[in-house]
Amino acid sequence: MLLSVEALAVARGGIALLEGVALTLAEGQALILRGPNGIGKTTLLRAVAGLQPAVAGEIRLPPEGAAYAGHADGLKAVLTVAENLAFWARIYGQEGIAPALAAMDLEALADRPAQNLSAGQKRRLGLARLLVTGRRLWLLDEPTVSLDAASVALFAAAVRSHLGRGGAALMATHIDLGLAEAAVLDLTPFRAKPPAAGEGGGFDARFDGAFA
Structure with a gap:
């Protein structure tokens, strides 16, 4: 098992978002998180990645951790495409x-500074970073933003290849990636219940679980 999440509760700015979330991912599996804007998909991914504490629950990751790709591409503007990938x-x-260059169709751009790339090219380079991490678990937040249809297909192929090598991917996206093998988890049933009249709002900002 590459990822196990049990009874997870997360909050943003002291406001409870999700509670009781449970999921698992084994080698070769992909799971897509769905739900309306603001429900807490990004917050959940950040908690799983260890970038912010959960309110309650338990998260178990592979010993080497996970590779996380959020809204920022994580690029050094003055470095070339190849230099950015070599750095990571x-x-x-x-x-x-x-x-990684070949998978995301970046070979012709290898010597171009990142600051001179289009938004879609920057996103492809940001996603290519996943391929040089060596991590078996990928955590992806809206990975196809700024990508055209051809680039979305490249990304889907990269994910499929990753799964074929025994990796796993947890993704939040509204876009159809063409990954029929990916399961879908609707987070709506896990929306945190509003506090009853007279009770305080939000969660106490503490972490009751443990990263393993």
């Missing part, structure tokens, strides 16, 4: 960026 590969103790 070194950070994660990996070598070789050629497969």
Whole structure:
């Protein structure tokens, strides 16, 4: 099992968003989080990634952790496409960026500074970072923003290849990725209940679970 989440509750700005969330991901599995804007998809992913504390629950990750891709592409503007990927590969103790360049159709842009890329090209480069992390678990928040249909297909192929190698992916997206094998979890039933009259709002900002 690459990811196990049990009885997870998350809040943003002291306001309770989700509670009682439970999910698991094994090797080769992908799960898409769905729900209306503001329900807490980003907050849930950030909690699973360890970027903010959960209010309650337990999160179990692989020993090496996970690779997280949020709304920011995480690029160094003055470095070229190849230099950006090489930088992240070194950070994660990996070598070789050629497969990542090819997977996201960046070979012709390898020597172009990131600051001179279009929004879609920057997003493709940001996603290519996942391929040089060596992490088996990917956590992705709206990964296809700014991508055209052809680039969405490239990303879907990269995810499918990752799953085929024994990886797993947890994704929040409103876009159809063409990944028929991905399960879907609607977060609406896990929306936190409003406090009863006379009770305080929000959660106490503490973490009751444990990262393993």
